[in-house]
Amino acid sequence: MLDRYGRPETRRRYSKGEFVDLWETATRRTMTRAERETLARGCVGVTMLRLGLSECAPPTNLAFGDPGTHRAIATAEAVLALGEVANVRVRNFRACVAEATEEDLRARLEHGLEQARATARDIWTGIPKERIKRMRDARFAAKLEGDRRTFARVSEYVLGLSDILATEPSDARCFLRSVAADPDLSLLRGLDRNLPAGCPRDWETVIFAKRFWSGQEHIRDEDGNFVRNAAGLRRTRSSETPDATGFVPDPMTGQVDMSGDFLRGKPGHTNFDYGFYDLRSDSWWHANHREFDNAQPMYVYQSSAERFFTGRPDFDRSVMCIGFVNRSVDRDDLDPAAGGSGVGWVRR
Template identity: 30%
Template sequence: MAPRLRHLLPAAICTALLSASALPATADPAGPGFPDERTFAEVYGLSPADVEAGNATSLGQRAPHVRVVPPAEPVVEPDPEPEAETDEDGNTVTALSVTDYIRHWQWDRNAQKQMDDVQRDALSNGCVGLTILNSHAPYRMPPGTLAFAEYDKDRAERGEQRYLKHNPDEAEQANAYGAKMGFSRSGGFARARDVRLALNEALEQSRTIDEYRTHVKADETLKGVKNLDSALVNSSHWTPQGMNPSKLRAVIFSKRFWSEQDLDATKEQRELGEADAFLPDPETGQVDMRKDRNKARPGMINFDFGFYGAQTGSKGRWIHANHANLANRPMKIYKSNFSNFTRYLGDFDRQVFAIAFVPKDSANLVDEE
């Protein structure tokens, strides 16, 4: 039986309480060359009950009144964002309250429109709510049909051997650890950016779905990529009666998750993870997310979403949150640099960078930070 690993893509609410500082403290790694393997709960100060409640909320198992929709805010020029915090490893983050985020979001829109009831309801769901809000698809889970990653077998082998050097009697764990280390987060992001730019060129030149199909078929960057047609047609913004592809743009979001998603997995299997799960296609980098069930590694958070903020002029930062907006625990929203958002945590052994389609006039969309 193949060894197992950790966490995955569509469903609900990141859960965490931040300490006084917006940036988590850095812990010593497990050994020479090992990344920080603390858990989401340890980094953000969550109790076991917090983790259990958060995962239940994200899977729709708690009463809806526990989640609080923030009130409407006037469209006024917001106060400047607080200074970003940076730790010794170069991880940078800016923390915002829900009120501040709503006011900045409204002010930065092209038309400076007020965030409506449906949008604030989506936002209140936490990290996944931020991605839903910024992809302008209320009550639609972020799609996993165009998800990408980069995997290097040689890098995985080196990770496995490094683990065995420190833990010679843990072959299965070493294999799982090596699989996790085989993923390049920066490489996966780079592949998603290439796909996004190619899709935006195709969209810009297309006035009909047939023109879009012709352009994506001719683009070498998109060769072999599946779901290019269905991802557009099945997006919440597609209306066959008169939809013009040039009115849409491709944007990037990310999901971190645990690899063992088999509903019949034992606790031991789920703890170890599945080394062969959710590996990208070696030619296209595309990851098949159809077996994603939002299952968590035992005792840990089930997933974490982030929206790539450069697409809305947010200086290349990733927008994410600590948990849903709760009555006794207002959510915090973070704008992190790449290294802070993608930092290694024990909850997750997979991260994909995925594409969604949004209306071009819905935000100040840009191609590069």
């Protein structure tokens, strides 16, 4: 990305209203109420809007990671996670103490704050400072390199899929037969799921990313049975430590089984983060959080790859996914001067 003077730029920030204006200018229509509500969901809403979704979360049947950097991230996270969770607990207690007006409640919170501080102190003093720095640096570098490699791999898959779509298959079955005949694409699992309706000649691929926490599990009782909620669904929870054996990329294809993702975040941290890749501007679009109120405004970000790939310590897993969109469904064929479909209408 370049700024107005042609200099490299790593991030631009837009208010929700500014993003809506950009979107409406590019699509030459008014954003519907349902689309505004989708956008208000934050990072996931921005990606859902690009995929033409309003209810279901972005599909992760075609999710990929980097086998080569997986171990380095898991090793660093095993050292740092407990301390980072403890730090958040201290900050939360401190905020509650500052807001407490009742004397008894304030006293209880101050006691909890001291206990939280003691726990955090014990965790961090047990790790040499040099090792903490080394693990933070290693995690940062591994996340950046892992996302670079994953993006390169996924881009190759997308190129192969786009070549097949360019032949204008007559229907989904014809498209899938061509996929099955490709030596690389035929190795991918679940490619037949979540395909859009309509003719494949109207389809296009979208690359999007998801960051999340690996420490997720089903809750079981003393006998090992699943604990269920009132609706009969299995209850889940997050742990303070990562799961090094979860969401491991396939060594050959890089594909990741996301069936164990229950949307549970690292305790005290953000549950997940989404963003999608815009080919025209070679940038990633994401958001800070969902819409709350004027005190916590939602912002949409346009970031360079380097800025987006570094992520945050909230997450120890990052996957890049392939989605399909039917351009003919509630989308207009914009001419090149207008920027084309998607959100590549801003300056590059």
